[in-house]
Amino acid sequence: MDHLERLENQSIYILREAYKNFGNLCMLWSVGKDSTVLLWLARKAFFGHVPFPLVFIDTSFKIPEMITWRDKLAREWNLEIVVARNEKALAEGMGPERGRIECCTALKTVGLELALKEKQYTGVIAGVRADEEGTRAKERYFSARDKYNDWDFREQPPELWDQFKTRFAPGTHVRIHPLLDWTEINVWEYIHREKVRVVDLYFDQGDGTRYRSLGCYPCTGKIKSTAKTIPEIIEELRKTKVPERAGRAQDANRGMEILRKGGYM
Numbered sequence: 001m002d003h004l005e006r007l008e009n010q011s012i013y014i015l016r017e018a019y020k021n022f023g024n025l026c027m028l029w030s031v032g033k034d035s036t037v038l039l040w041l042a043r044k045a046f047f048g049h050v051p052f053p054l055v056f057i058d059t060s061f062k063i064p065e066m067i068t069w070r071d072k073l074a075r076e077w078n079l080e081i082v083v084a085r086n087e088k089a090l091a092e093g094m095g096p097e098r099g100r101i102e103c104c105t106a107l108k109t110v111g112l113e114l115a116l117k118e119k120q121y122t123g124v125i126a127g128v129r130a131d132e133e134g135t136r137a138k139e140r141y142f143s144a145r146d147k148y149n150d151w152d153f154r155e156q157p158p159e160l161w162d163q164f165k166t167r168f169a170p171g172t173h174v175r176i177h178p179l180l181d182w183t184e185i186n187v188w189e190y191i192h193r194e195k196v197r198v199v200d201l202y203f204d205q206g207d208g209t210r211y212r213s214l215g216c217y218p219c220t221g222k223i224k225s226t227a228k229t230i231p232e233i234i235e236e237l238r239k240t241k242v243p244e245r246a247g248r249a250q251d252a253n254r255g256m257e258i259l260r261k262g263g264y265m
Contacts, residue, residue, distance in 0.1 A: 003186070004186065004189055004190050004193060007190070008041065008044075010162075010178075010181070011178040011179060011182075012041055012044060013162075014141050014164075014177075014178040015042055015045040015046075015178050016045055017166060018123055018142075018176045019045075019051065021166040022122050022166075022176075025121065025123045025124075025125060025176075026052055026053050026055050026115075026125070027039070027050070027054050027126075028054075028057070028112075028124060028125065029054040029055065029070075030056070030127075030214065030215075031056070031066045031214065032127070032213070033188070033191065033198050033202060034129060034132075034182075034187055035126075035127040036073075037187050037191060037196060038127040038178060038179055039054070040194060040196050041178065052080075052125075053080040053081070053082045053119075054079055054080065054081050054082065055112070055115055056070060056083050057084045057085075057108050057111050057112055058083050058084065058085045059103075059108060059111070059216050060090055060107075061096070061218055062215075062217070063201060063214065063216075065199055066201070069199040073197075082115060084114060084115035085111055086110050086111040089106040090107070096216070096218040096219055100219060116173070123173075123174045123175070123176055124174070124176065125176045125177075125178065126175055126176070127177075128177040129183065129184070130181065131184065132244055139175075139177055139180060140164075140177070140180075141164055141176065141178070142164050142166055142175075142176055144174055145172070145173040145174070145175060184237060184244050185237050185238065188230055191230060192230040192234070201214060203233075204226050205222070208224060208225070208226050209222040209223065209224055209225060210222060210223060210225045210227060212225075212244060
């Protein structure tokens with residue numbers, strides 16, 4: 001068994017444990033590479049069927065190609081999509097010009113909270129990876145939030161020898177992270193091996209630039225890259241010293257730590 005098979009088996013096990021132990025699950029799908037790999041794993045775990053809805057947080061600022069790709073894959077794979085939007089904040093003119101943290105909080109964190117409250121989801125599956133950003137390294141496979149979705153990284157249960165806590169007090173909201181031990185290179189290796197289709201924004205756009213991480217267009221920058229294939233992306237990643245989310249504006253000045261403490265992904 002190679003490293004990708006071990007990661008795949010662990011992730012599928014986590015997905016099945018989540019489905020067995022939480023009555024009303026959903027999965028976050030951003031259309032990015034991580035959550036698309038997570039979606040692929042869910043289809044493997046449940047024999048081609050995804051037995052829970054996929055929540056897409058629509059800020060109204062997503063790159064248009066992401067929406068087109070979402071709708072195309074949803075039709076092909078018969079996916080149930082729940083679009084989460086903070087309509088009140090959008091009607092009041094919320095946008096990145098009011099501040100990156102303020103915008104992400106209103107349109108992403110609160111947008112997700114509104115969907116969770118409306119649908120009464122008890123567990124949320126997310127494509128969080130520990131290597132992607134500092135605060136994510138403090139997560140667990142099964143990570144508890146309080147009734148307000150606030151996250152206290154100091155109060156996370158130990159997870160040793162594949163012993164996972166899946167029973168929590170009533171009212172606890174749980175985030176499940178099947179990709180926690182994957183790396184960015186692992187994700188691309190798996191996409192290449194499994195022939196997982198991803199949105200073309202990850203490849204050279206014809207001008208020597210591409211997206212390494214996807215988000216809202218006002219806050220997501222491209223990187224200089226001529227990578228047109230997955231092997232070229234993997235080779236590029238083996239050499240780079242630039243952080244994966246260097247092009248994400250909300251990460252600056254401890255922004256991600258502030259956002260995640262309040263319930264952000």
